Amino acid sequence: METLTKSSESILFSQTFLKAWALQLKRLTSLIDELDDAALAKQTAPGRNTGIYLVGHMVAVHDGIYPLLGFGQRL
DSSP states (O other): OOOOOHHHHHHHHHHHHHHHHHHHHHHHHHHHHHSOHHHHHSBSSTTSOBHHHHHHHHHHHHHHHHHHHTSOSOO
16 A cells, blocks of 8 residues: 655645535535525524624635635735
8 A cells, every 4th residue: 555645645635625615615605595685684593693794704714714725815
């Protein structure tokens, strides 16, 4: 059995991470596409954030990942 080098392990990890990230983005996009504006304006639970706030939070977190991964500045 062939042993992976640190470099090939890093590449494999990066590829796995990026594929998982893309899959989660696709799932979130599908969920948001199914919801109308009224559904997103509702609170997720009594006294809690709205769907619009949560989507905004997800966008901010996603945007913050770019510099961490070396893809450039936040958009």
